[in-house]
Amino acid sequence: MSIFRYEDKNSLSACVFTALLAITSTVGFADSAPYLYGTKYRAVLDDSKLQAPTSATLIRRGDFNDPDAHNSYFYIPDSGNRYMTFTVSGASKRSELRQMEEWYTSDPSWNKLIGTLLAVDPLSSQVDQLTFMQIHDSESLNKPLVRLTWRRSRSGKNDHNWAVIRDSAGSSSDYTYVDMGPRSDAPTKFEIKVRNNLLTIKVDGITFVDKRDVSYWQHLSSYFKAGVYLQDSGTGTVQFKSLKYYYQ
Secondary structure, eight states, X not given: OOOEXXXXXXXXXXXXXXXXXXXXXXXXXXXXXXXXXXXXXXHHHHTEEEEOSSSSEEEOTTOTTSTTOOBTTEEBOSSTTOOEEEXXXXXXXXXXXXXXXXXXXXXXXXXXXXEEEOOOOOXXXXXXXEEEEEEEEOSTTOOEEEEEEEEEEETTEEEEEEEEEESOSSSSOOEEEEEEEEOOSSOEEEEXXXXXXXXXXXXXXXXXXXXXXXXXXXXXXXXEEEEEEESXXXXXXXXXXXXXXXXX
């Protein structure tokens, strides 16, 4: 399910989205603040800070309502789809919202992250892996329990999305990889939810992880992240048509 744009820094063609998406070549420019574009992003931004291009805070919680609360990493394009856009270049770089309210996987009510992401075309061979949604811990482990990623190639599957789930809360761990199918050129709804230490992941209403036991994570205070994190060089862009946290 195609939800990313990634490109070579020096490629002229990398500055252009496809005509299918009707996005101009100015998409990389920080056009306007997402908070001020209607109301649909305000709930998620009221409970977030922006981390870019490292884990440092670029926009603090409570500052998104400033007209200048946008930059080259985080913006609404001035034309085309006008969706909340995250862009970053370079290995281990990010442009991500970090949820500020924290919770536990053992909570009796659902904690959810639901995002509808716009499909964009891949343009470069540089990016092999890109993360767009996570459950992360805020304790000393400092690792994600869950990452939703796009992979260029894994286990004989090309151009697929994967759920990557950590199998323990130890300092070293194995991982479970769940194939969520090939990318699509249509907006795609991803849902991560957990309660009573049971994890469920859905894509467009189809369940790919069904009530997986994650009780090994229950002692770790956790939060959601959404945006773009690059494991490789190149540039990656993710656009959210909608994004929201749900928690008790």
